Every structure is written in structure tokens, then in C-alpha cells.
Amino acid sequence: MNRGALRKGFNQLAAIAVFGLAFSAAAMAQSSSGNLIGEGKAGDTVIISGPDNGFHREMELKEDGKYQMRRIPLGDYTVVIKHADGSFSAPKTVSVRVGSTARVQ
Known part of the structure; x- marks a missing residue:
């Protein structure tokens, strides 16, 4: 094989590797979640x-009244507490971001 053919084969392999890494990163980003x-x-x-x-x-x-919800898809959420007497708290909006924990205040 001559150098030109080797170089062309290497360039094609490198392009495939870069595309594969970009695709896997996009797939990981789509499956990301956070906690609350x-x-x-x-x-x-x-x-x-x-x-x-x-x-x-x-x-x-x-x-103890504490709660933690894991692996929640990314996005904005409305959180309401239904009390034992049947009443509801005022709705609160919380944003869940990649790999982080959102605290409901």
C-alpha cells in the first residue's frame, strides 16, 4: 500500500471516530436527569x-417529613403538597438541571 492510501484510510477512520463520539455525547445528554x-x-x-x-x-x-426524588427528567416542574387534612399548599415551580439537586423552598 502506498502512503496516500494509508493516509486516506486513516482520515476516514478518524472521521468515523469523531462522529461516533459526538453521537454518544448527544445520546448521554438526552438521558440526563437531576434530583429534587x-x-x-x-x-x-x-x-x-x-x-x-x-x-x-x-x-x-x-x-421526618423529608423527601428526595431521584432521576427526574430535566425541565420545569410544579410541586404541590397535599396535607393530611386534604388541603393543598400553594404550587411552587422548580427547575431540574443536569446532575444537580433542586431544593423546593
Whole structure:
């Protein structure tokens, strides 16, 4: 094989490798998530809803009233607490970002 053919083969291989890395990085970014933490009272139920992505999760709070939801898709969410007496807290908006933990205040 001559040098020109080797160089052409190497350039093609390098281009394929760069494309593969870019594709895998994009795939990882699409599957990214974040976490959410907050506090309420024992017996309350935390309700998180993502109006833009259809995500919905509910969690009943245990004795200490603290909650943590993991692996939530990225986006903006509305968080409401349903109290044991049936009343609801005012809705709060929280943004979940890549690899971070959003705190509901």
C-alpha cells in the first residue's frame, strides 16, 4: 500500500471516530436527569408534575417529613403538597438541571 492510501484510510477512520463520539455525547445528554429534595410534614403527599413533559410522581412523606426524588427528567416542574387534612399548599415551580439537586423552598 502506498502512503496516500494509508493516509486516506486513516482520515476516514478518524472521521468515523469523531462522529461516533459526538453521537454518544448527544445520546448521554438526552438521558440526563437531576434530583429534587424538600420538606413537609409526616403524612403529607408531595406531588410533582412536569407540564411540558407529562412527568408525574407522588410520594407520601414518612416520619421526618423529608423527601428526595431521584432521576427526574430535566425541565420545569410544579410541586404541590397535599396535607393530611386534604388541603393543598400553594404550587411552587422548580427547575431540574443536569446532575444537580433542586431544593423546593
